[in-house]
Amino acid sequence: MSFLKLGAASALAMLVAGGALAKTDIVVAMQLEPPHLDPTSAAAGAIDSVLYSNVFEGLTRFGPDGSVNPGLAKSWDISDDGLTYTFHLNEGVTFHDGTAMDAEDVKFSLDRARAEDSANAQKALFSAIADVEVVDPATVKVMLSEPNGNFLFNMAWGDAVIVAPESIENIKQMPVGTGAFKFTNWVQGDNITLEKNGDYWGTPAKLDEVTFKFISDPTAAFAAVMAEDVDVFTGFPAPENLPQFEADPRFQVIVGNTEGETILSINNKMPPLDNVKVRKAIAHAIDRQAIIDGAMFGLGTPIGTHFAPHNPDYVDLTGNSAYDPEMSKALLAEAGFPDGFKTTLKLPPPSYARRGGEIIAAQLRAVGIETEITNLEWAQWLEQVFRGKDYGLTIVSHTEPFDIGIYARPDYYFQYDNKAFQDLIAELNKTTDPAMRTDMLHKAQTIISEDYVNGYLFQLATATVAKAGVTGLWKDAPTQATDLTAVYWAE
Amino acid sequence: MLRYALKRLVSLAISLVVASVVIFAMVEVVPGDPAAYMLGINATEETLNALRDQLGLNGTLLERYAGWVGGMLRGDFGTSYTYRTPVAEMIGERLWISLPLALFALTLSTAIAFPAGIWAASKRGSLVDTSVMGVTQLGVAIPNFWFAMLMVLVFAINLRWFNAGGFAGWDAGILPAMKSLTLPAIALALPQASILARVMRSSLLDTLGEDFIRTARAKGLSKRQALWRHALRNALIPVLTIIGLQFSFLMAGAIIIENVFFLPGLGRLVFQSISARDLIVVESVVMLLVFAVVMVNFAVDLAYAVVDPRLRVRA
Numbered sequence: 057m058s059f060l061k062l063g064a065a066s067a068l069a070m071l072v073a074g075g076a077l078a079k080t081d082i083v084v085a086m087q088l089e090p091p092h093l094d095p096t097s098a099a100a101g102a103i104d105s106v107l108y109s110n111v112f113e114g115l116t117r118f119g120p121d122g123s124v125n126p127g128l129a130k131s132w133d134i135s136d137d138g139l140t141y142t143f144h145l146n147e148g149v150t151f152h153d154g155t156a157m158d159a160e161d162v163k164f165s166l167d168r169a170r171a172e173d174s175a176n177a178q179k180a181l182f183s184a185i186a187d188v189e190v191v192d193p194a195t196v197k198v199m200l201s202e203p204n205g206n207f208l209f210n211m212a213w214g215d216a217v218i219v220a221p222e223s224i225e226n227i228k229q230m231p232v233g234t235g236a237f238k239f240t241n242w243v244q245g246d247n248i249t250l251e252k253n254g255d256y257w258g259t260p261a262k263l264d265e266v267t268f269k270f271i272s273d274p275t276a277a278f279a280a281v282m283a284e285d286v287d288v289f290t291g292f293p294a295p296e297n298l299p300q301f302e303a304d305p306r307f308q309v310i311v312g313n314t315e316g317e318t319i320l321s322i323n324n325k326m327p328p329l330d331n332v333k334v335r336k337a338i339a340h341a342i343d344r345q346a347i348i349d350g351a352m353f354g355l356g357t358p359i360g361t362h363f364a365p366h367n368p369d370y371v372d373l374t375g376n377s378a379y380d381p382e383m384s385k386a387l388l389a390e391a392g393f394p395d396g397f398k399t400t401l402k403l404p405p406p407s408y409a410r411r412g413g414e415i416i417a418a419q420l421r422a423v424g425i426e427t428e429i430t431n432l433e434w435a436q437w438l439e440q441v442f443r444g445k446d447y448g449l450t451i452v453s454h455t456e457p458f459d460i461g462i463y464a465r466p467d468y469y470f471q472y473d474n475k476a477f478q479d480l481i482a483e484l485n486k487t488t489d490p491a492m493r494t495d496m497l498h499k500a501q502t503i504i505s506e507d508y509v510n511g512y513l514f515q516l517a518t519a520t521v522a523k524a525g526v527t528g529l530w531k532d533a534p535t536q537a538t539d540l541t542a543v544y545w546a547e
Numbered sequence: 548m549l550r551y552a553l554k555r556l557v558s559l560a561i562s563l564v565v566a567s568v569v570i571f572a573m574v575e576v577v578p579g580d581p582a583a584y585m586l587g588i589n590a591t592e593e594t595l596n597a598l599r600d601q602l603g604l605n606g607t608l609l610e611r612y613a614g615w616v617g618g619m620l621r622g623d624f625g626t627s628y629t630y631r632t633p634v635a636e637m638i639g640e641r642l643w644i645s646l647p648l649a650l651f652a653l654t655l656s657t658a659i660a661f662p663a664g665i666w667a668a669s670k671r672g673s674l675v676d677t678s679v680m681g682v683t684q685l686g687v688a689i690p691n692f693w694f695a696m697l698m699v700l701v702f703a704i705n706l707r708w709f710n711a712g713g714f715a716g717w718d719a720g721i722l723p724a725m726k727s728l729t730l731p732a733i734a735l736a737l738p739q740a741s742i743l744a745r746v747m748r749s750s751l752l753d754t755l756g757e758d759f760i761r762t763a764r765a766k767g768l769s770k771r772q773a774l775w776r777h778a779l780r781n782a783l784i785p786v787l788t789i790i791g792l793q794f795s796f797l798m799a800g801a802i803i804i805e806n807v808f809f810l811p812g813l814g815r816l817v818f819q820s821i822s823a824r825d826l827i828v829v830e831s832v833v834m835l836l837v838f839a840v841v842m843v844n845f846a847v848d849l850a851y852a853v854v855d856p857r858l859r860v861r862a
Contacts, residue, residue, distance in 0.1 A: 091585065091629035091630060092630055092631050098587075099585065099586050174594065174597065175597055175598050175601065177586045177589060177590050228630075229631070243716065244630065244632075244637065244811065245641065245811025246716075246809075246811040270809070271713075272806065273806045273807060273809065275807065276711065276807055279700070279704060279712065280712060280713075280809070283699070283711035285703075285710050434584060435580070435583070435584045435823070435824040438579065438584060439579050439580055440578070442583075456589065
């Protein structure tokens with residue numbers, strides 16, 4: 057009976073809609089579930105994957121190509137000394153709880169992120185801010201302590217979204233933002249649902265309802281897509297299954313770039329890895345394409361420095377570390393290790409590291425370098441490798457966009473200490489002129505490539521599997537986001 | 548009977564105390580800082596300290612153990628580090644999936660194993676017996692996660708009778724909810740049913756060979772009557788033991804099956820919490836599982852005494 061009723065009701069709904077039969081709800085699956093729903097107090101990319109741009113917005117926002125576009129701020133003026141940014145906010149913007157979004161909220165959000173007791177995982181984004189001043193409800197002035205060429209870029213991060221003091225108390229369970237979708241429900245361990253925000257200030261979303269489902273097991277992910285339990289799977293975890301989806305007319309496979317430079321990180325302070333010749337030998341011992349084919353089933357672009365190939369300022373330096381085992385052996389002999397040496401290779405859980413690690417170990421063995429492989433969980437990796445610096449080699453994908461600046465931090469886990477590079481980055485941060493910045497970025501990429509700080513492997517690709525009719529998904533992942541604001545079902 | 552029950556209760560209490568110490572020690576010894584895990588690689592030292600303070604991670608081991616056990620005795624399981632919700636609430640939600648799943652699987656396995664075991668024992672050596680033994684041998688040998696994937700392939704991907712996984716939620720009604728638990732329950736029940744059927748059969752055969760059965764037959768009972776009236780009850784002791792052990796396994800051991808079917812149950816919660824170093828959740832869930840296992844064993848001990856009066860006297 058209830059089925060009959062339901063059928064009748066939906067038939068009626070279809071009639072009323074007057075032939076607009078395209079679906080307006082979507083089920084999007086991903087591997088990781090957010091631990092909580094506050095993008096401004098955790099590093100977990102899963103939070104941004106669900107909420108960035110959909111529920112929360114910042115002053116600026118990332119476009120699908122990684123460009124920085126106006127967000128809640130419709131425009132801005134930068135003072136001639138580069139120290140004062142005046143943001144003009146969009147008017148008539150309200151949070152999902154109905155309260156108005158104005159300059160006070162911007163000040164609150166920025167002050168909260170840079171406060172002493174802030175739990176913001178990217179606090180450095182805000183370090184340049186000296187003061188935030190409310191001019192009028194639609195204008196806010198941000199004063200910097202020194203010029204910062206990245207400031208607008210920094211404000212586009214998920215960690216810099218605008219939140220309201222009225223709803224901050226329960227943000228972890230009940231996120232209230234300004235985006236085109238409103239949060240409705242979270243069944244922990246299973247799904248999060250969003251619905252269209254009817255009062256959205258900008259271009260309204262095309263979908264009425266969005267369900268995010270969390271499926272961590274790669275086999276289960278494959279089954280869920282095949283059984284059409286889910287409409288979209290972003291960051292599909294089993295690249296070996298992609299050809300099967302490509303061949304199936306029910307599905308489309310979208311392969312794009314991420315900001316993840318996957319590198320063989322080297323402990324630059326641990327002998328004999330402190331010797332640049334040894335590091336160079338490692339770089340030439342690695343066959344990047346073999347790793348991409350073997351560990352990633354062909355997905356990924358080889359890199360020769362710590363920079364995303366799709367960035368306009370990228371320089372192709374893969375030639376500096378071309379695969380050449382003979383040269384590698386010669387370099388090792390020159391450095392005083394004709395018979396090679398032994399070191400550790402500590403691997404975090406992702407398959408690029410575990411599978412890639414086995415291949416790299418074999419390639420290094422071929423030139424005489426023996427590695428002792430240890431598999432670590434993330435928490436152990438953070439403690440031993442990242443904080444403890446107790447490692448020789450490790451493999452990790454640095455997924456933060458535009459993060460070449462980490463090479464200027466001598467206490468960072470690579471322990472690379474180069475004064476010239478540090479000065480260059482300091483200079484870069486102050487520079488706002490695009491041409492000068494390009495020049496400096498080229499120089500920076502070249503320095504770390506020629507110093508062989510790390511073994512640069514490949515730019516991590518991302519694969520999305522979706523039903524054939526889903527339109528408007530982002531191809532690349534310039535930030536960890538699943539922006540659904542422009543997604544719809546084509547007939 | 549009362550003395551027997553009391554004795555069991557004391558050993559139950561001791562098990563729980565020992566378990567709490569062991570669990571706490573093991574979980575705390577595992578390397579990895581929960582705050583560092585949550586804040587990732589760009590966090591500054593001061594941010595980490597601020598978060599550790601918020602989470603109460605800066606106390607001594609003894610203080611934290613006392614706080615944990617004291618809280619549990621008052622029914623307060625603490626607050627999850629990552630989710631920031633009360634652990635008791637989280638366990639409650641997950642239990643609504645894991646408990647019905649375990650009961651479903653247990654019911655299935657018993658419903659299959661009893662008739663199969665009894666049938667095989669009553670027709671010992673026949674074609675029925677050989678095929679039951681053959682099939683159960685296979686059931687024991689097949690890993691249940693592999694069988695689960697196979698079922699997904701057939702029933703979800705090819706036939707489309709079931710979803711590949713996930714839980715419909717009890718709000719959707721009993722039938723859809725039970726439907727989403729059906730494939731996982733079958734996957735869990737298969738090896739259990741096989742073991743149980745084999746135990747049932749051999750235990751029944753042992754009992755059928757005993758003197759009192761011969762006496763019963765001599766008094767004029769048919770083979771069938773002797774089996775149902777006398778042998779079955781006596782053969783139940785080892786079967787009960789296995790059922791008790793199986794229930795514990797079904798509660799605690801469903802981690803893999805819950806992952807295959809992406810069910811938000813207790814097992815998956817433990818799995819996620821371990822990798823996220825959400826120590827308080829791990830400790831509390833494991834303690835709860837220990838408590839459940841100990842309670843089930845206690846119930847099984849009592850059930851022994853009910854089916855076998857000799858145990859009551861001996862105690």
